[in-house]
Every structure is written in structure tokens, then in C-alpha cells.
Amino acid sequence: MHKQSIASLAQGLRQGDFSSEELTRHFLDRIHRYNGALNCFITVTEEVALADAREADRRLRAGEAHALTGIPLAHKDIFCTDGVRTSCASRMLDNFIAPYDATVIQSFKAAGAVMLGKANMDEFAMGSSNETSYYGPVGNPWDTARVPGGSSGGSAAAVAARLAPAATGTDTGGSIRQPAALCGLTGLKPTYGRVSRYGMIAFASSLDQGGPLALTAQDAALLMNVMAGFDEKDSTSIDQPVPDYCAALDQPLDGLRIGVPREFFGDGLDAAVGELVQAAIGQYQRMGAAIVEISLPNTRYSAPTYYVVAPAECSSNLSRFDGVRYGYRCEDPVDLMDLYKRSRGEGFGAEVKRRIMIGTYALSAGYYDAYYLKAQKLRQLISDDFKKAFVEVDVIMGPTTPTTAFAAGDKLNDPIQMYLSDIYTIAVNLAGLPAISIPCGFSAGLPVGLQIIGGYFKEAQLLHIAHRYQQETDWHARVPEAFET
Template sequence: MHNKSISELAAGLRAGEFSSVELVQHYLERISSLDPQLNSYISVCNETALEQAAHADQQIAAGDANPLTGLPIAQKDIFCTKGVKTSCGSHMLDKFISPYDATVVARMKQAGAITLGKANMDEFAMGSSNETSWYGPVKNPWDLEKVPGGSSGGSAAAVAARLCVAATGTDTGGSIRQPAAFCGITGMKPTYGRVSRYGMIAFASSLDQGGPMTRSAEDAAILLQAMAGVDPHDSTSVDEPVPNYSATLNDDLSGLKIGLPKEYFDSGLDDQVAKSIEEAIEEYKKLGAEVVDVSLPNTGLAVPTYYVVAPAECSSNLARFDGVRYGHRCEDPQDLEDLYKRSRSEGFGAEVKRRIMIGTYALSAGYYDAYYLKAQQIRHLISDDFKQAFEQVDVIMGPTTPTTAFGIGEKADDPVTMYLSDIYTIAVNLAGLPGMSIPVRPVDGRPVGLQIIGNYFAEARLLNVAHRLQQTTDWHQSAPGGFE
């Protein structure tokens, strides 16, 4: 049952082969027996998921079902979910029961989805390994000694291990694509503004974007359909029509121009990973695509630029956690300043504090021009690199990550090395473009992700390009040992 696609499950429910209650029960049993090894969930909604499933079964019986009706989905714990703990992976919000639904959650509920649980994540989405979660690290289902990637590591691990039908994630510098690559699943970061950020706990507001994490591009199209669209609650959401993403999945790829940026295949890229990427590109040639060499000359500046823009915005966004209205409050505060300082220091972990301080420094009097303003100017140059490339090509391809999943603890004490592991994903966020990661041939049993980057609002094209490869190869179908 847990290896079926979204459309197969929806058909099975409608045909009465199984009920939504049985489906949810099946996943709850898998979570209780298998998740202790992975730690991919922070909260499991046992009772409410079964209630929602019973309701879904009634709707299906009445012929009143939506595309996701009765399907159990995991929400990254960054999405506010009414009546459910929404921790954002932080001690700060360990007791925060959200009084409202994020737009993404509300829309998915409206499409019939069942909230199975809340997926583990790096604290406030700040991390590339899921090791910064206050709830402990998530293990990679392909190798329990390795990280699942981050920050949406719980979502990626849960999808790969078949502990949910699909999941949501968020991506500020690669947080959907990098864990999707490490866990061998399909993940998409849409164009900035395509998916509402309302109720998605803010990290870096000009970069954050929610998106689907699934076992195939076909499933991603269905999930994105439910998530996307303008929202009056988010003034940065874009009022562009949402196309039917499933309708164009099978479009022909003849004449598709694929750009390969030379900077993504430099000395930092693992040889074996490079071979897997090249093999996938060869498959695209067989499908009729043409390959064009392109250059994104400012690639090397993406990580430094990001580590000014993202911390600056985070220091501002996280100022709201003051121990007054919600979230952690320290014991016996002596005065207001003591309340603020101790509540925040106890509530936030080391990486979050590090980024708040970098951002505070970059925005402090006398440093704004040298840091934030400079970074926003370089961001323009990075964005122009893509603009020029997209004058020649339809999509850009390369590796999602320079290596396969690294070991738990391997980079935890060296933030800068950890940051550099996101070299291929970060520029996409700075430019606001859509990007995907799909699994290609693994290296030594560890998944490898092919990154596909598109022009603004080219999500349908990206899903089409990803789907066609998944029709002729079976890399996306393999399940990690012990979770088949």
C-alpha cells in the first residue's frame, strides 16, 4: 500500500479497495514500528488523523472527494497547524499549540489531505543536516550513520522511508532540494511567491518558499496544485494563474535546451556524483534534449552573499520571540531585559543564536553598507547570471549537492564547511527561481540528486522534465532497505 503513487491511492480509495481509515492506520503502524530508528516526526497526530480519515471515507462514499481526499501527508513542523504543536524544531516553541492554520495547511486540508504528523527539521530551518533540531537529529533511511540533509530532513526521511504518502518542506537555501537529494526523493522549491508563506514560520522572508516533497514528479504535481496560488494573507505571494501541473507532465522533450553551468562541475564536485549526473544528462539526450554549455560566473559568491542576507533577515524575524506573548519564558525574570535575554538564550540553540548574531552585526550602525547593501547588490549580479543563461536554454541542470549524504557529526562543529555544502542550491533562492531535485543513479548505495532549475514560474516545465526521466528510468522507485 505504501509504495503506491498518489493517483493509485486515490483510485484505490474511490474503488473501495481500502478505506482512508485503513490507510492512515497502516501509516501510523509503520511510524510506530519504524520511526524510532529515524526520528523523522516531532509529533504524530494519531487521533485527529483517524478522525479526519473517517470523515474522508464519508466524503468518498458520497462521491464528494478532492484530489488528496483521505491521503495522509506529513507537514514540516514549520507550518502552523491549528490545535497541533508547531515547534519549528526549537525548544522556543516546544509548547506552542498553533491557534491557526498556515495557508498551505488550510489548502491541503481543503483538498482533502490528512495531517498525519509534523516532520522533524533543523531548528527554525537553519541547518543542512537536521542536527540542529531540539528534538535530536534525523537519520538517513539509506544509512543510519548519515544525515538526511536539512533543513527539511524529517520530511525527506519520512517520504523515503514510506512513513507518509508525501510531505511538505520549505527551502531558503536548499532545504527542500538538498535533503531530497540525500534521501533519494523528488523535491521542488517553487518560484518565490508561488506558494503562500502565511503561517510558515519565517526564517529569511525574501528567500523562504514552501514546496512538495514526494516519491515522484507526478505526485509533486498533485501536491503543488494544492499548495500554489496567490493568498490575500501574504502580500509577497504572486497573482499569477496556477496552471494544471498534471496536464503537461508527458509533454515531449524534443528540442529541450539544457544548460550545464561549468561552475557546477568544478573541482569541488565528487567524481562519482558527477558520473551519475552525466548519465542522467545522457538519458535526456535520448529523449531529444540538446545540451548547451552555460556559465554562471558569480556562483562562488552565492554562499557569502546568502550568509549576510539570510542571517540579517533572521535576526529581524526572530526578534518576535521575546518570552512575552508565546513561546519559551525563563523562570523568575529579574527585569524585562533579563526576561528577553534568558528566554531567548534558553529557547534558541547554538546555530540559531550564531545566525541571529551575524545578522545583528551586519545590520548594526556603520556596517549596513558593507554587508546587507553589498549582499543585495551581488544578489542582483547572481540573478543576472541566470537571466543571461535562460536567454539560451530552457532549463539548467547540475548536481544538487557536491557529495552524497555526509556522516552525522562530520560537519557539526564547523559551520563554514557545512554552509559550503549548499553551494549549488543557494543561488536559486537568491534569484527567486524554481528548482527541483530528483534521484538519479546512487553512489555506493547512497542517493544522488539531479538539480533542475527553471525560469520564473516554470514549475510545470520542471515537473514535465522530471517526470519524463522518471518514465524511462527507475531510480526514483527504489526504497531504502528495511523500509520497502
């Protein structure tokens, strides 16, 4: 059962090949067997999962089932889950039992999906390797000595090892697409405002966006049908009609214009990764698309800009963790200042503190113009590059990451090298655009991701383009050998 797509599992449930309870127990058994080696779950919600599954079986029998009813899922531990610990992989929230559900969680509950547990991640989603988690690093199922990517590393590893049929993630600078690429999955970062951020613990509010990690574009479309939509509880949610993301998957690609930015194939790109990405673009050409070379001249500014905007917003968002109303509190504070400082100093890990301090500095009196204001101006230039490109082309293609999965420990003590692993994904968040990563081959046994960037609210088109490639290739169907059975 664990090698099937959600589309095929949903059919199995309807035909009575297996019940949701059987399916859920199968995945829980796999989690018990393999989570020790991978560490992709912070919390396994076995009781919740079985109760969800029994209710789903009742709905299936009564003919009240939604497409996802009875399908087990893993949720990134950044989404608040009522009555279940929501840690954001931080000591700060190790004892935090969320008092409400995120809108995304509520939507999956209403659809009858089953929650297997809460997936590991980088602390407060700050990281690109899942090594900053308070609960320890996550292994990449393709080679457990390597990182799964981050910050949605637990979600990606769980799906790649077939411990969950799909998972939720969030993407602030590449945190869905980069782990999807390094683990051989399909991961979609929607348009800013497409998926509700309510109950999704905030990192950088102008960039954060939730989305699916799945085995196929079709499965990602099924998840998007539940996740996307206007939410009045999120003041940045955008009130736009939501299409059926599955409706146009099989359309032909004729007439599609693909832009290939020369800046995405320069220094720093691993040669083997570059070749596989070029080969995938070549395949699209054979499938009827036209390839156009384009330029995104301000690409080189995206990482520096991001590392001002994201820390600035993080320093403001994380000021809510004060040790007073919830979360970690230090022992025996002597006064209120001591309570704040030690609760935060002891509750946050090194990378989170680094970013809070960078943000605090960038926003402090006298430095605002040089850092934050300048970054917001560059953000406009970066966004304008895309706007110009989309006049000429329908989508933009390139690598998701400069290399395949790197070895654990490689970049942990070198923040700049770690930041550069998101060099191709960051600009998309700065511009608020949707983008998807899909597997397009293997280099030395490790998956390589192709990134497809679309115009605002073009998620359906991205899923369609990804789906057509997956009809012609089987990279997405490969299972890491150690997790086959």
C-alpha cells in the same frame, strides 16, 4: 500500500481497494514501528489523522473527493497547525500550540488530505543536516548513521522510509532539494511568491518558499495543485494564474534546450556524483534534448551572499520571540532585559544564535553597506547570470549537492563546511527561481540528486521534464532495504 505513489493510492481509494482509514492506520503503524530509529516526526497526530481519514471516506463515498482526499501527509513542523503544537524544532516553541492554520495547511484540509503528524527539521530551518533540532537528529533511511539533509530532513526521511506518501517542506537555501537529493526523493522549490508563506514560520522572508517532497514528479504535481496560488494574507504572494501541474506531464521533450553551467562541475564536487549527474544529462540528450554549455560566473559569490542575507533577515524575524506573548520564558526574570536575554539565550540553540548574531552584526550601524547592501547587489548579479542563461536555454541542470549524505556529526562543529553543502542550491533562492531535485542514481548505496532549474513560474515545465526521466528510469522507485516491509 506504502510503496505506491499518491496517484496510485488515490485510484485505490476510488476503486474501494482500501479506505482512507485503513490507509492511514497502515502509515500510523509504520510510524510507530520505525520512528524510533529515524526520529522523523516531532509530533504524531494520530487522532487528527483518523478523524481526517473518516471524513475523507465520507467524501469519497459521497463523490465529493478531490485528487488528494484521503491521502495521508506529513507536514514540516514549520507550518502552523491550529490546535496542534508547532515547534519549528526549537525549545523556544516547544509549548506553542498554534492558534491558526497556515494557508498551505488550510488548503490541504480543504482538499481532504490527512495529517499524520509534524515532521522534524533543523531548528527554525537553519541547518543542512537536521542535527540542530531541539528534538534530536534524524537518520537517513539509506544509512541511519548518515544525515538525511536539512532543513526538511524529517519530511524527507519520512517519505523515503515510506512512513508518509509525501510531505511538505520549505526551502530557504536548499532545504527541500538537498534532503530530497540525499534521501532519493523528488523535491520542488517553487518560484518565490508561488506558495503562500502565511503561517509558515519565517526564517529569511525574501528567500523562504514552501514546496512538496514526494516519490515522483507526478505526486509533487498533485501536491502543487493544492499548495500553489495567490494568498492575500501573504504580502509577497504573487497573483498569477495557477496551471494544472498534472496536465502536461507526458508531453515530449523534443526541442528542449538544457544549459549545463561549468561552475557546477568544478572543485568540491564528488567525482561519482558528477558522473551520475552527467549520465542523467546524457539520458536527456538521448530523449531529444539539446545540451548547451553555459556559464553562471557569479556562482562563487552565492554562498557568501546568502550567509549575509539569510542571517540578516533571520535576526530581524526572530526578534519576535521575546518570552512575553508566547513561547519559552526563562525562570524568575529579575527585570525585562533579563527576561528577553535569558528567554532567548535558553530558548534558541547554538546555530540559531550564531545566525542571529551574524545578522545583528551585519545590520548594525556602520556595517550595513559592507555586508547587507553589498550582498543585495551581488544578489542582483547572481540573478542576472540566470536571466542571461535563460535567453539561450529553457532549463539548467547540474548536481543538487556536492556529495551524497555525510555521516552524522561530520560537519556539526564546522559551520562553513555545513554551509558549503548547499553550494548548488543557494543561488536559486537568491534569484527567486523554481528548481527541482530528482534521484538520478546511487553512489556506494546512497542516492544522488539531479537539480533542474527553471525560469520564473515554470514549475509545470520542471515537473514535466522530471516526469519524463522517471518514465525511463526507476531510481525514484527504490526503497531502502531496512524499510521495505
